[in-house]
Amino acid sequence: MPRTLFDKIWDFHLVGQRADGRDLLYIDRHVLHELHAHHGFTQLEKEQRPVRRPDLTFAVQDHTVATRPGRDDNTNPSGSAFIKAMREGSHRNGIRLFDIDDPEQGISHVVAPEVGLVLPGATHAVPDSHASTVGGIGALAFGCGTTEMTHILATQAMALKRPKRMRAQLDGRLAAHVSAKDVALRLIAELGVAGGRGYAVEYAGSAIAAMPIEQRMTLCNLNIEMGGRSGFIAPDEATFAWLHGRPYAPKGALWDRALAYWRTLASDDEAEFDREVALDCSALEPQITWGTDPSQVVGISGRVPDPAVIDPGRRSAAESAFAYMGLQPGTPLAGLPINRVFIGSCTNSRVPDLEVAAAVVHGRRVAEGVTAMVVPGSSSVKRAAEEAGLDRVFRDAGFFWGESGCSMCAGGNGDRGAPGERCVSTTNRNFENRQGPKVRTHLASPATAAASAIAGRIADVRRLMAGEA
Amino acid sequence: MQPFTSHTAIAVPMLKDDINTDQIAPILHSRSLKEDYKPMLFHRARRREDGSENPDFVLNKPQFRNAGILVTGNNFGAGSSRESAVWSMTANNIRVIVAKSFADIYRENCLQNGVLPIVLVPGAADAFAARVVAVDGAAPFTVDLKTQRISGPGGADIAFDIAAADRMRLLEGLDDIGLTLKYRQEIASWEQRVAAEQPWLQMAQDNRR
Ligand code: SF4
Numbered sequence: 001m002p003r004t005l006f007d008k009i010w011d012f013h014l015v016g017q018r019a020d021g022r023d024l025l026y027i028d029r030h031v032l033h034e035l036h037a038h039h040g041f042t043q044l045e046k047e048q049r050p051v052r053r054p055d056l057t058f059a060v061q062d063h064t065v066a067t068r069p070g071r072d073d074n075t076n077p078s079g080s081a082f083i084k085a086m087r088e089g090s091h092r093n094g095i096r097l098f099d100i101d102d103p104e105q106g107i108s109h110v111v112a113p114e115v116g117l118v119l120p121g122a123t124h125a126v127p128d129s130h131a132s133t134v135g136g137i138g139a140l141a142f143g144c145g146t147t148e149m150t151h152i153l154a155t156q157a158m159a160l161k162r163p164k165r166m167r168a169q170l171d172g173r174l175a176a177h178v179s180a181k182d183v184a185l186r187l188i189a190e191l192g193v194a195g196g197r198g199y200a201v202e203y204a205g206s207a208i209a210a211m212p213i214e215q216r217m218t219l220c221n222l223n224i225e226m227g228g229r230s231g232f233i234a235p236d237e238a239t240f241a242w243l244h245g246r247p248y249a250p251k252g253a254l255w256d257r258a259l260a261y262w263r264t265l266a267s268d269d270e271a272e273f274d275r276e277v278a279l280d281c282s283a284l285e286p287q288i289t290w291g292t293d294p295s296q297v298v299g300i301s302g303r304v305p306d307p308a309v310i311d312p313g314r315r316s317a318a319e320s321a322f323a324y325m326g327l328q329p330g331t332p333l334a335g336l337p338i339n340r341v342f343i344g345s346c347t348n349s350r351v352p353d354l355e356v357a358a359a360v361v362h363g364r365r366v367a368e369g370v371t372a373m374v375v376p377g378s379s380s381v382k383r384a385a386e387e388a389g390l391d392r393v394f395r396d397a398g399f400f401w402g403e404s405g406c407s408m409c410a411g412g413n414g415d416r417g418a419p420g421e422r423c424v425s426t427t428n429r430n431f432e433n434r435q436g437p438k439v440r441t442h443l444a445s446p447a448t449a450a451a452s453a454i455a456g457r458i459a460d461v462r463r464l465m466a467g468e469a
Numbered sequence: 470m471q472p473f474t475s476h477t478a479i480a481v482p483m484l485k486d487d488i489n490t491d492q493i494a495p496i497l498h499s500r501s502l503k504e505d506y507k508p509m510l511f512h513r514a515r516r517r518e519d520g521s522e523n524p525d526f527v528l529n530k531p532q533f534r535n536a537g538i539l540v541t542g543n544n545f546g547a548g549s550s551r552e553s554a555v556w557s558m559t560a561n562n563i564r565v566i567v568a569k570s571f572a573d574i575y576r577e578n579c580l581q582n583g584v585l586p587i588v589l590v591p592g593a594a595d596a597f598a599a600r601v602v603a604v605d606g607a608a609p610f611t612v613d614l615k616t617q618r619i620s621g622p623g624g625a626d627i628a629f630d631i632a633a634a635d636r637m638r639l640l641e642g643l644d645d646i647g648l649t650l651k652y653r654q655e656i657a658s659w660e661q662r663v664a665a666e667q668p669w670l671q672m673a674q675d676n677r678r
Binding site for chain 1: 489492500502543549551555570574578633637643645648649651655656667668671672677
């Protein structure tokens with residue numbers, strides 16, 4: 001029987017079926033962060049249960065760490081208890097911690113693949129909804145809650161209902177200044193914020209094949225914004241080249257053996273999916289959100305939609321979004337004055353994201369009155385960017401250049417906007433109040449964010465780069 | 470986990486779609502390891518700009534202050550996986566959520582904490598919501614998991630479906646880890662087999678060390 005890649009990975013990791021009908025799936029790599037770790041450690045200690053596989057468990061400080069240079073545990077006071085509790089718990093349990101001052105600290109979803117912890121065909125879990133970011137290198141990843149995290153610590157398995165299979169076929173060649181972020185936003189707009197619910201989504205097609213690994217991770221990162229249970233891309237030669245030589249990746253003879261296996265990781269030709277969707281990416285222009293959920297998206301040359309053309313079931317949500325965002329139907333997005341730009345988060349904070357933004361910013365200045373920040377996704381990204389001189393480009397233009405972490409993505413570390421500010425952000429959620437009370441967030445790519453910082457308005461990066469704006 | 474058999478409480482209507490976990494349990498500026506989840510529930514919506522209570526928010530209305538059943542629309546609990554979005558429900562004794570659909574992770578988090586997530590088919594959902602709106606907190610509803618029925622003012626009992634496995638887990642308040650550890654042997658033999666077949670999965674070492 002022809003099988004999908006999802007089925008192959010799932011079946012390989014199936015330990016058994018529990019009495020309550022759930023599949024027990026073995027988790028190869030489990031990564032914790034400080035907002036949840038202490039709950040798990042405390043719970044297990046109360047129940048006198050050990051961490052089953054500390055050697056397959058990792059911990060990364062990311063959600064609450066400050067971004068200010070010279071930061072320490074207490075720079076963001078609301079995070080310090082969490083940072084310390086995870087540190088102590090990791091030491092007690094023999095778990096490798098990427099601590100606040102570790103040269104490889106960063107956002108867990110950026111760090112884990114970067115150090116080679118995540119492997120094609122492996123299962124991966126994080127107590128965070130964006131776990132499937134690492135699907136970009138062919139791993140099957142699941143976000144989980146705190147109680148599920150504790151369950152994984154104790155058992156190294158997850159008790160799951162088998163999701164259905166979806167394939168998103170993304171073909172065509174992306175135009176200049178259009179990236180995975182734009183593809184993902186368009187897909188979420190087409191399928192809706194619950195379109196992927198209950199599915200493990202395999203992203204495939206010529207647009208994917210041409211995407212660098214970092215962009216594949218951007219795409220898989222946003223899978224949860226359409227409600228997908230997991231999202232991944234079959235690994236290919238580009239994946240293997242990207243992975244080769246990373247510290248935790250297998251090496252020598254083991255690498256060769258792994259590689260031979262990884263090359264078999266693909267859906268069979270005749271394999272059936274429960275749902276298939278397709279998007280032609282060639283005609284895509286840069287995309288941006290106008291509302292308060294990630295499906296409220298238009299092309300950069302578009303306008304805030306007229307309620308009359310919005311699906312009746314979505315109309316009242318749109319109307320409350322207009323009010324929150326301070327927008328009138330029919331207003332063009334490009335040209336709206338902004339106060340803030342944030343480039344960072346597990347969606348768009350890897351080196352190529354920063355390169356794209358720096359190319360736009362180079363030799364230009366952030367517009368008067370705009371606060372612009374770049375927060376690298378990991379300390380390794382930061383170092384690499386500095387070696388390439390990108391930090392100078394940003395700083396010379398008037399950007400803040402921070403230490404790595406989640407920062408303004410969810411405001412968990414105190415970085416946030418002021419009420420009423422309009423912000424172009426490379427993050428993943430434009431929910432009300434996420435980036436600070438009453439902050440109006442427009443999600444877009446690093447290129448669009450950078451162009452908007454320069455223009456002081458929502459900008460079409462293509463026009464800026466063509467010297468038209 | 471606290472078992473769930475039946476729950477009698479005031480039902481509060483919050484009939485929007487896509488209510489996300491940032492709304493249910495926002496990340497607050499100051500927080501501690503021993504968080505009080507009770508005031509966290511819909512924290513932002515509950516307050517006006519000056520910090521005073523917003524009398525228009527449904528959970529602040531006198532008749533809904535002690536609501537224990539939440540009735541809502543599609544895709545409830547989308548967004549972040551934070552479990553505080555369920556703990557803030559249990560801290561307020563809300564143990565049943567009736568929705569048209571739930572986000573996957575949120576539903577899992579409910580089952581982990583003895584909160585019964587009920588999905589009604591669209592027709593029944595709308596009819597039930599209308600009854601909840603009509604009674605306006607004046608009388609309680611009872612949700613019985615054994616009989617899989619919702620009863621209360623304004624009409625006949627409403628039957629609901631739930632997967633047998635989820636039902637059993639809630640009814641018995643099963644310890645999830647305990648349930649899995651019955652498969653300790655299977656987990657160990659899986660590890661042994663994979664350590665031979667795909668050794669790179671069973672070890673994660675920094676090759677520089
Ligand atoms: S960057 Fe944002 S979305 Fe990503 S893990 Fe951090 S808070 Fe979550």
